[in-house]
Amino acid sequence: MANRVVYGRTHSENGWPMVDQGSCRWVRIPGAEHVSLQIREGQPEKILRAFAADFHAYVEPLRDADSACWTATNSVASSNHLSGTAMDLNWNGPDGRTFRLGLPEERAFPPPKNKVMRELLAFYEGTLFWGADWSIRDSMHVQCSGNTYGSANFERVEDFIRRKIRPDGFSTYKRGGAPAPPPPPPQVDVADVLARATGVTIGKAREILPGVINGLRESQCSNVNRIAMWLAQMGHESAGFNATEEYASGAAYEGRRDLGNTQPGDGVRFKGRSWIQVTGRSNYTQLSKWAHSKGAVPTPTFFVDEPAKLAQIQYAGLGPAWYWTVARPDINTLSDRRDLLTVTKRINGGTNGLQDRQNRYNRALALGDQLLTLIGSSSGDDELTPEQDQMLRAIFREQTQKHPSRSALRKPGEGVVDTWAGxxxxxxxxxxxxxxxLRAWLGHPKTLAELREVADNTDPARQDDAQLAQAILATTAEKPKPVMNVGTITSGVDTTAVVEAVRSAVAEAEPKIIYTAEPAPADFPTAGSTGQRIGQLVDAVEQMRLSERLSPQEAATLKAVISILEPQTKDEGAQQ
Incomplete structure (x- = not known):
């Protein structure tokens, strides 16, 4: 969810910022649940949704196929569609054939429709603007007005929403206040809907349900016509959702450069899989990149690296979704028109199995709005909002995809190395x-003892670790060991001696602080633990810095060394 720059612009014509798809929400129009619009969240969603419901109820019935709101691109650089704050309603006119752009108001909305439109605009108190009032009339277009964005307008718009838009999404225009809350909807068994829509058994429906839901959502099948078409075509292509991998070995595809099969074994490796039989290295590569961009798989080469996974039920719907929206991106538009013949040609290349596809389509279509449960629920769970779904996908992607190292010493061409968790x-x-x-180098007894345990380890899986521990022990054994006896430092000691000891240690090429086992002097006031002794040492170093007997750099160096020792020594007691 973010603002964006489109055609060099950050804001659309009405002042609202340009936003990405994640800042908008698919909403169903009250009273016209077959229609869904992708509207910017917040005040625009409430106002535009309510107006669309009024349009449907009092002007003319809405059609989903030629009604839309947010768009990724537009022929007008400042279009309010780019900010999700404008919608076009029934742009093909009441007869579905008369394009409303450029028509006078009376032709676009013959009386009394235009009168009702004017009444509605007055009811909405200037929060909406009608495209019929532009010099180039665009009567299908309704948008949030320029006086609706920003902190100066927020409270006024919010007051309008409180007064005139009900909690159920309808406005109070000709309806009055909010009605009593409707009774809770009956529980729907989504698997039963899928079984009746496809003709499979209830057991089979439960098995394939996650893949079907995922496939429908990624295919952008947001209405009854699209869902029915998808189920019919995939049902035929997969022999009733029974085949996620073609029966032949795939050897016939060996060497098929048109499929990208350029390496030995590619034919078998990239045989047809998923419910639509995605075939060939090239298609597997494109599908992987697309699925990764959607957060559906952890890496952009997922199905190239593990092609057999495309036949698993959880991924079986991704092949159709990629083909449906990328390889043949006009299929949803054709589905909106119920053009079974052309969709069949897009998928099959011809009309093979047309009658079976028609029968499957009719069966699914007969369920009407019940099909919408297939994109609104997952195995009976509550529906995720688009924002929640997007967030979960982003989390999945970030937690599972591998990333390159940012080390300045990474190997040239190293590529990705691990996930964030890794x-x-x-x-x-x-x-x-x-x-x-460092602790071993400084002679820390407990660390040295632990290193000896690792060095003596006989576990075959940890022999490299054992050799590394042996090397560290050998290295530390060869180093000079100037001794700084922590037990001799007390609050009353002559700090001159400490200064000399410190300077001597710093002067060594690789100094060590060696803990001795001798008891602390009787006059040492806090001889209870090594941690307390280290505290005394820190205090002594600070006193020497304040008295300028140590330079700030020398003091900082000594404190850094001491801080390395402290975490493992502060609770070890006087046995040190």
Whole structure:
């Protein structure tokens, strides 16, 4: 969900910011539930949705096929469709053939329709503008007015919504206040709807339901006509949703460059899979990129790397969705027209099985609005809003896709290395290695003991770890070990001696602080733990810095070394 720049513009003509699809929501129009519009969330959604319901009730019945709101592109650079704040309603006229752009108001909406439109606009108190009032008349067009955006207008528009738009989405125009809440809808068994729409058994319907729901949603099948067409075509192509992989071996596709099969074994590897039999390396590659962009798979080469997964039920609907919206992007428009013949040609290349497709289509279409449950529920769960669905997809994508390293020392051409979770675990491993090496280098007894355990480890799976631990122990054993006896530092000690000890340690090429086992002096006031002794050391270093016996850089260096020791020593007690 974000604003965007379109054609160099950040705002549309009415002042609302240009937004992406995620900032809009598919809504059904009250009283015309067969019609869905993708409208910008917030005040525009409430106002435009209510007006569309009034248009349907008092001007003329709405058609889904030629009504729309948000668009990704537009021939007009400042179009309010780009901000999701304008809609076109029944642009083909009442007869479905008379395009309303450029017509005078009286021809576009013959009386008394134009009179009702004017009454509605007055009722909406200037929050809406009608395209019939432009110099180039666009009578199908209704948009949020220029006085609806921004903090200066928010309260006024919100007051209008409170007074005139009911909680059920209708306006109070000729209706009055909000009616009593409707009774809860009866529980619908979505699998039963799918079984009746496709002719499969209820058991089969439950098995394929997740894949069908996913496929329908990704295919943008948002109305009855599209859902019925999808079920009919996929039902035929998959032999009644029984085949997700073609029966032949795929060897016949070997060497088919038109399918992108350029490597030995590609024919069998990329045989037809999913309910629409996606075939060939090239199509698998394009499908993978598309599915990854939708958050449906973790990597952009998912089905190329693991082609057999395309035959799994959870992915079986993705092949049809890609073909439906990318390879043949006009299928939904043809489905809106119920053009079974042309859709069949788009999918089959001819008219094979046309009668079976027709029978399946008629069966599904007979269920009417019940088909909408197939895109509104998943195995009986509550429907996700588009925003929730988009968020879950984004989370899935970010948690499962691999990312490249940002290390300055990454290998040239290394590519992606791991997921975010994997990188976190790698960071833990690397930081633990560095901390362990430093503590061993400083002679920390507990760390050295733990390293010896790893070095003596005989687990075959950890022999590399054992050798690394042995190397660290050997390295630390060879280093000079200037001793700074922590137990000798007390609050009353002559800090001059400490200064000399510190300077001596810093002067060494690779100094170490060695913990000694000798008891603390009797006059040491807090000899209870090594952690307390380290605290004394920090205080001593700070005193030397304040008295300018240590430079700030020397003090910072010493404190950094001490801080490395503290986490593992503060609770170890006097045995150190």
């Amino acid at each position: 990188m976190d675990l790698n960071m833990d491993g690397n930081m633990h290695f560095v901390a362990t090496f």
